[in-house]
Amino acid sequence: MPGARLIPLVLSAAVAWPAAAAQSWRTVESARQLRDSAQHRVHVQYGAGRIDVGATNAPLLYSMTLRYDEATTTPIHRYDADARTLTLGVEDQSSHFRRNMGENSNGEMRLALSRSVPIDLQLELGATKAQLDLGGLSLLGLHLESGASETLLDFSTPNQTRMRALEIDVGAASLEVRNLGNANAASVHVKGGVGSVELDFAGVWSQDMTVDADLALGKLTLHVPRDVGVRVEVQKVLASFEQQGLQKRGDAYYSDNWDRAKYHLRLRAQTTFGGIELDRADD
């Protein structure tokens, strides 16, 4: 479309030549030796770009590689040895950074955390593409907050410790959580704005699980292994619910193996526009 493209052409050619400037990409690598196995609190904040988080077997508390534009962002790698608090990522974005978010989407962060340290992990992500494989870590808690992002959260191997709380809060996003059975969490809270949320409960179950899922606009898909008993309470407005053979008893829907199943999933799902789909996977 020539006319439409002419305006950016004209503006960019006439005005923005000098400002087309200065991106300056740099890479920082930071690691810290593991000193003991005391509990740590890890806070990761990352505004825009791609982020990969995983586990490491090396004798390190963490290892981070960060590619960033030094003109707009500042890397963070703070460690408070007394409080055992670790903060990693990039500094809270300035307005300048937000204006240039598209450019900064070329940024990248790779983080590996120790398997042998109990960690309370807080992830604060912006407009990112995130791949989080937290399998094998010792997570005491996980709080994932994400803006406009595409997030894949996977517990590829069982969490080594019992998780107190797993909280996920996503904005306009696509969220896929795999192997939630491995999370070793009794309670899961998922809150979504607009987008699609897919929760897969495969993995090694070690306890019953209660899930609260609240999605404003979009589709919530649940994949639950057949050997897990399911109880679903649904609150929906202008939304559909595909219950896949569940039977209604009172206010809730129950799977036919509810009474004899070893592990149980209690799900409270709420959505306004969109749909809830329950899929009974063979695992």
Add this chain to the structure above:
Amino acid sequence: MARSISAAATTLSVALALVSVSGSRAVAQATGPSRAPRANAAESQARSQQPLSERLRRQIQQMRARPEGSRLPSPDSFTVGPRAITPATPTSGPVAIADGSLDVSGRLDGSAYVINGDIVVHSGGLISGDAVSIGGRVLLDGGRVEGERLTLSAPPTEAVRAREGAPPTTWQSIKLVLGWFAVLVIIGLGVLIFAEPNMDGVVEAMEGSFAKAFWVGVLGEIMALPALALLVVGLVLTLLGILLIPFAVVAYAIALAGLLSLGFLAVARLTGSFWSGHDAAATSTPRGANLRALLIGLVLYMGLWMLAAIFTWQPVTGAILRGIALAVSWVAVTVGLGAAMLSRAGTKRLGVRVGGATPARRPAPSDLAWQTPTPVTGVTAARRPAATAVKDAS
């Protein structure tokens, strides 16, 4: 006999010398890693006497000004060249080195900072603080770093910064204009093939009232965003329409882009028709005449940008020419948008030619046609309206 004894002694001494040399080499190879730091230490003693160059001093100051380099010591703390910390020479306090590597095989009580070099912590080596390398690596060769291991890629040199911040070259600007011209021609061909009647409608609206089209275009540009906001608010108020907001926004953007495109191409065609030769127009098909006019119009408009691009090397002249090109292009886009809006994307005919598609500007009849008494297209020359003749002749 004496000669043979002498020869044997010579041979023996040569053999011993060879054995001695090879033996010392073997020892040196066997103890290489541990002896290397000592050699480096001796070398570094000499080199560390070198003063810090202005370039390095500036680089360190720049790094210290940034958050990631704030922990660097002052430039005066830096020495130039490689350095080694051996078990025999335990060191305390921060060690700062520029343009050289730090080999640690002993104990360093404190942090190590190296600019443009590596930090290598050999077996038995220990850094109790942080190990920070800018423009190098922190390598553990069996040793330990109790603090943070931090590697930061080197900051771009001033030459690179200048190149990154520089405006495009003249040739780059010319290529950009040529690229846009090609894109516009391709899209123009598409419009001529698939939406020629719409373009005719927009051209007619422009011919009907140029000024009106311009002011409607200005109004359209001003109201574009408020209209979108109103649309979104309207959809929100209907509740169910909330679901349609993303589609509505995309559709609105596409519609606006389409109007701008159609309008600009129509302006280019109209402008080109004034410049195209009458003879050529008379001999070609209507579509051929339109294509010719469109190409000429695009050449004219993009020619302004090409002129500005050619003078990129001359900042003042280039800026003036860019300003002129910008102004002319804006007027063209605005008039085109207004005409497209007035003619409802060319579906509503407002021009002087009513009824039926008139795809091309009708070529002007030749002078001989006016002189002959023979009726032309059913109207005698004597009765042909003067206004039409003037208009067509233009």
